[in-house]
Each structure stands twice: as C-alpha cells, then as structure tokens.
Amino acid sequence: MDMYDMGNHHLISKPKALLGRMIAASMPQGLNQVVYGVSGGEAVDLAIKLARGITQKEDIISVIGCYHGHTGFALAAGDAKFKEKFKPVPPGFKQVRFNSVEEMEKAVGPNTAAVIIETIPATLGIVTPDRAYLKTVKEICEKNGALLILDEVQTGFGRTGKFWGFENYDVRPDMVVMGKGMSGGIYPISATVYDEAYKNFFMEDPFLHISTYGGSEIGCFAAMRVMEISREKSFLDHVRGLGEHFTRRLGQLGDKYPDLGLKVRGKGLMMGMEFKDETTALFLIKLFFDNGLYVVYSGNDPKVIQFLPVLTISTTEADEILTLVETSLKAMSG
Numbered sequence: 001m002d003m004y005d006m007g008n009h010h011l012i013s014k015p016k017a018l019l020g021r022m023i024a025a026s027m028p029q030g031l032n033q034v035v036y037g038v039s040g041g042e043a044v045d046l047a048i049k050l051a052r053g054i055t056q057k058e059d060i061i062s063v064i065g066c067y068h069g070h071t072g073f074a075l076a077a078g079d080a081k082f083k084e085k086f087k088p089v090p091p092g093f094k095q096v097r098f099n100s101v102e103e104m105e106k107a108v109g110p111n112t113a114a115v116i117i118e119t120i121p122a123t124l125g126i127v128t129p130d131r132a133y134l135k136t137v138k139e140i141c142e143k144n145g146a147l148l149i150l151d152e153v154q155t156g157f158g159r160t161g162k163f164w165g166f167e168n169y170d171v172r173p174d175m176v177v178m179g180k181g182m183s184g185g186i187y188p189i190s191a192t193v194y195d196e197a198y199k200n201f202f203m204e205d206p207f208l209h210i211s212t213y214g215g216s217e218i219g220c221f222a223a224m225r226v227m228e229i230s231r232e233k234s235f236l237d238h239v240r241g242l243g244e245h246f247t248r249r250l251g252q253l254g255d256k257y258p259d260l261g262l263k264v265r266g267k268g269l270m271m272g273m274e275f276k277d278e279t280t281a282l283f284l285i286k287l288f289f290d291n292g293l294y295v296v297y298s299g300n301d302p303k304v305i306q307f308l309p310v311l312t313i314s315t316t317e318a319d320e321i322l323t324l325v326e327t328s329l330k331a332m333s334g
C-alpha cells in the first residue's frame with residue numbers, strides 16, 4: 001500500500017492485470033476480457049455499449065421490475081418510474097416478465113443486441129429463476145445472434161453459495177457485470193467481463209471506453225483478497241450452510257406465526273422474506289430496526305423484505321439475528 005495509489009488509467013498496471021487473471025480464472029472458459037469501472041451502473045452501461053458495438057444491433061431486452069443502476073443505459077434498461085423525469089430516454093429498450101420464456105421468445109429478434117438479466121432479481125423480490133429459464137434465454141439469444149449479459153452485481157462473489165450466481169443455473173453468459181461486494185465494501189470497484197471472441201473490439205480504438213478511476217490499484221488489491229477468501233470451498237460451504245440454517249429457522253418462525261404469512265425464498269445468503277402484504281412487511285422493517293436489525297424491502301414488491309446477512313457471520317451471530325427476527329415477528333403477530 002505504500003507503493004500504490006489510484007493508478008494511471010493510461011498505463012499498464014500489475015494489480016489490474018493480476019486481478020483480471022483471477023476474475024478470468026473464476027469464469028467459464030473464454031470469458032476472460034475484463035474492463036474495470038467504479039460502480040455497477042457504469043459496468044452495466046459498458047456491457048450494453050459493448051453489446052451494441054459488437055453486434056451492431058440496437059435492441060436491449062430486460063426484465064420488468066429489474067434494477068441495473070441509475071446511470072445512462074442501466075437506467076434505460078430499468079423501471080419507467082426512475083427514467084420518466086429524464087426524458088428523452090435512449091430508444092431500443094424493451095422489457096418482458098421474468099421467468100416467462102414465451103415473452104422472451106417474442107421479444108428477442110433479429111435486431112436484438114442483448115438480453116440483460118440479474119441472475120436473481122433483487123428489486124423484483126429476490127425471485128429465483130425457474131430451473132431452465134436462464135439456459136433457455138441463452139438459447140433464444142444464440143438463435144438470434146444476441147448476447148446474454150448477466151448482472152451479478154448482487155449475486156456475485158459468493159452471495160448465493162456459489163462464487164457466481166449463474167453457476168447455480170447451468171448457463172454460460174456472454175458477458176458478466178460485477179460490483180458491490182467485489183471489494184468487500186471497502187473500495188469502489190466494478191467490472192464488465194466479456195467473451196474472448198470479442199477481444200478485438202477495443203483494439204482499433206482503445207479510447208472507445210475510459211474510466212479514470214475504474215480499477216484503481218487499491219481497489220484491485222481489495223478485490224484480489226476478497227476473491228482469495230470467497231473462492232475457498234470452505235467459505236462457499238459456510239454461505240450455503242448458513243443459508244440453509246436461516247431458511248429452515250425462518251420457515252419454522254413462519255409456521256409459529258402463521259397470521260404474518262411469512263414465506264422464505266432465495267439462494268445461499270441471498271434471501272427474501274415474503275409477508276402476506278406490504279403493510280406487514282413495512283411495519284416489520286421498523287420493528288426490526290428498533291430491535292437492532294437493518295433490512296430493506298424490495299422496491300418492486302414491498303411485501304418482500306430483502307434478507308442479506310454479511311457472508312462472514314458465524315452461526316452464533318446468525319442465531320442472534322434470528323432471535324431479533326423472532327422478537328419482532330412475535331410483536332407483530334396476533
């Protein structure tokens with residue numbers, strides 16, 4: 001740390017190269033082109049730029065209720081409510097319902113550059129994809145010469161109990177976007193990873209995309225350490241084990257307080273607690289907060305509380321959290 005600072009984005013950088021190698025090694029074969037950014041939105045913007053640039057097509061298909069960030073193309077791919085104040089929104093963006101293969105088949109056509117999907121859409125309510133959904137979407141993309149971009153900003157870096165969320169669903173994306181937990185919450189860094197088949201894209205003019213602070217060297221060190229820790233089998237086993245523990249215990253609490261209509265879903269430590277209605281969930285968020293537990297609701301389904309514990313917590317800490325949850329559920333029930 002005495003030797004490094006932000007780095008200079010014009011110059012070759014050892015930490016960027018080392019992190020890029022680690023990211024590529026964590027990906028399916030051939031997904032090895034890494035471009036850094038500062039935020040998730042920036043990384044999504046680049047993925048969409050690349051998809052259009054590579055395919056020379058215009059349409060971008062996303063999911064109704066998804067969230068990819070508040071920057072240019074990421075915003076255009078998301079909810080109407082966040083973009084209507086900033087018209088004109090760039091054209092070429094369409095949305096379909098998550099988990100509907102039929103709607104995806106209709107939406108993707110010869111002018112589709114890419115489909116962008118969060119592996120598990122969080123804002124939509126931590127909805128997990130149906131078993132073959134993502135794989136089928138990839139096939140639909142392939143048939144139409146479109147690219148599949150998976151947004152792993154929330155699901156990446158071990159959150160689901162696999163290092164990449166898409167590893168749970170037997171699908172190989174053409175591009176992956178990552179951010180958030182990438183540096184363990186201590187430094188802003190994000191990345192867009194794409195297939196080596198498109199590696200020549202930036203050769204002609206590397207200035208087609210620039211991010212002065214993207215992949216700052218200190219951020220690279222933080223991300224490398226995060227990767228070292230969270231790619232360990234024991235770490236991922238811990239996430240999966242705690243996910244099962246929470247799911248089982250929360251399920252029992254649902255049975256104990258049936259009037260709240262609690263149902264639990266998700267993968268690993270990416271969980272959603274669905275209640276019978278929004279009012280119940282919102283009151284509970286306040287009760288949780290008063291009891292020392294901070295949670296948020298899913299923006300596009302407020303009856304679902306996002307339950308995203310820190311990946312490094314111990315079973316004892318998990319049980320302390322469950323006690324706080326039970327205290328709150330008990331107060332709300334009856």
Ligand SMILES: Cc1ncc(COP(=O)(O)O)c(C=O)c1O
Pocket residue numbers: 038039040041042044067068069070118122151152153154179180
């Ligand atoms: C799935 C997903 N994609 C992209 C983003 C945007 O990331 P950032 O806020 O770092 O721009 C977020 C942020 O919440 C997200 O959850």
